[in-house]
Amino acid sequence: MVTGAAGFIGSHFARAMLDQARPVLSVDKMSYAANLGRLDGYLDRSDHTFVACSVEDTDRIYELLTAHRPVAIVHFAAESHVDRSIDGPRDFLSNNTCGTFELLTAALGYWQDSLDPTEQDRFRFLHISTDEVYGAAGTDAFTENSPFRPNSPYAASKAGAEGFARSFQVTYGLPVVIARPSNTYGPGQFPEKLIPLMIAKALDGAPLPIYGDGLQQREWLFIDDHVAALEAILASGVPGQAYNLAGYEERQNIQVVEGLCAHLDRLRPRSDGRSYLDQKSHVEDRPGHDRRYALNGALAQHDLSWQARVSFDDGLAQTVAWYLDHEDWWRAILESRYDGHRIGTGKSRNGG
Numbered sequence: 001m002v003t004g005a006a007g008f009i010g011s012h013f014a015r016a017m018l019d020q021a022r023p024v025l026s027v028d029k030m031s032y033a034a035n036l037g038r039l040d041g042y043l044d045r046s047d048h049t050f051v052a053c054s055v056e057d058t059d060r061i062y063e064l065l066t067a068h069r070p071v072a073i074v075h076f077a078a079e080s081h082v083d084r085s086i087d088g089p090r091d092f093l094s095n096n097t098c099g100t101f102e103l104l105t106a107a108l109g110y111w112q113d114s115l116d117p118t119e120q121d122r123f124r125f126l127h128i129s130t131d132e133v134y135g136a137a138g139t140d141a142f143t144e145n146s147p148f149r150p151n152s153p154y155a156a157s158k159a160g161a162e163g164f165a166r167s168f169q170v171t172y173g174l175p176v177v178i179a180r181p182s183n184t185y186g187p188g189q190f191p192e193k194l195i196p197l198m199i200a201k202a203l204d205g206a207p208l209p210i211y212g213d214g215l216q217q218r219e220w221l222f223i224d225d226h227v228a229a230l231e232a233i234l235a236s237g238v239p240g241q242a243y244n245l246a247g248y249e250e251r252q253n254i255q256v257v258e259g260l261c262a263h264l265d266r267l268r269p270r271s272d273g274r275s276y277l278d279q280k281s282h283v284e285d286r287p288g289h290d291r292r293y294a295l296n297g298a299l300a301q302h303d304l305s306w307q308a309r310v311s312f313d314d315g316l317a318q319t320v321a322w323y324l325d326h327e328d329w330w331r332a333i334l335e336s337r338y339d340g341h342r343i344g345t346g347k348s349r350n351g352g
Contacts, residue, residue: 001025001070003055003103004034004077008189009128009226011038013074014048016227023047025068027061028077029054031095033190037329055103056094065110072124072234073107075100078161081192082132082154086287089153096157097164100127104168104176111174124234125165125176131219131244133159133180136290143296144180144242151288166240175239179230182247182295186223186315187322191330195316198257199323200330202264202276212285214254217292221247222315225308232304243304246297249312254280259313263320 002017004010005026014024028034030052042048049068053060055077065073078096079085085092107125115123134142135149150156162178169176185193191200198208229245237243251259261276270276301307323330 001027001065001068001073003027003073003075005050006030006034006036006038007076007080008033008038008186009184009223010074010076011188012186012223013076013227013230014039015042016231018042018045018048021047024049025064025070026050027053027055027064031079033080033192035190035329035333038188055099058102058106061103061106062109065106066114069114071119071122072126073103074126074128074230074234075103076128077103078128078158080130080154081190082152083192083286085152085154085157089157092153092157093160096154097160100161101164104164104174108168108172108174112172120175123175124237124239125168125174126230126233126237127162127165127176127178128230129162129178129180129242130155130158131180131182131293131295132290133162134293137292137294141246141294141296142244144244144299151290162242169240177233177237177239178242179233179245180242180295181226181229181245182219182221182293184221184223184226186319187326188223189319191333194253194256195260195319196323196330198260199264199320200334202261202279203268203327206279207281208257208261208276208279209281209283210254210257211283211289214257214282215252215291216289217250217252217294218256219247219294220249220251220256220312220315221245221308222310222312222318225310229300229304229306229308232300232306236304238303241299241303243300244295244297245300245306245308246295247308247312248297249308250292250294251312256316259316260320263317264324267321267324 002014005014006028132155148159150159165176168174264276
């Protein structure tokens, strides 16, 4: 079972499993960032079932589990945009923390009531968390034992979800494993995140809004590397353990914008011959903006034999090329359901 399967990372993972002839039960409540186009070519396969359902619907999830009997639940479903969590934190509490609790509840019932001891040992609940639960990094990178200091409502909601996931493993024995990835990017990401947002605005001739001085540092992980890491966790991860998925590719936000503008200048030059970088515009920083994220990925490398392989420069080139080749896809999103008002202002709409 893949939750959030019509989302960015969930769809890539579901497709990867199906490409390996591993049957998939996809679940997604189809919120604003979900898009079934990400599963084109896979929806009608006999080894793939898609169900529009929220993970908060415990009874329905339990029915699906007992009917399809998956050997693992890979839990991506979440609200993930930090700016939106600043304006509307209640949605993040409900979807991320409470939603994970409800999913864990259904999973525990299925694991206890429907699986024999051998199947119970094999089963895994893989919870996808985030590096943001650690808060802002100093000069050192975070290890799996670093304390949680979440600074945004999004990060807090994911830390709360992790707390419940861990508690279900320790208290009830549910075989939970946790992934804490760096910033993931690549083809098909919703056009509110930094890279696709800047590509869309650049092509429209609009200002490229850069928060504050643009020197905030993020560690980047290409989507293919992320999927490979999750496969490794399912194969070798130890229940009760969390694994940092380190990209080891740190870039300042301004450097990311400079890089994608350089690719756009090469692949689709502006008609006036100027660089897209001329469109950059520094705007007021968002509240509580973490200065740096950085992960120590030694545990995953040692225990899972996994490490990121795609360089940021190569991954960015692939990503920019994909958005240029799939302009109809992201323009349809921007012109229909997407709420394009300025977000991340700290003026909460639903939760103080």
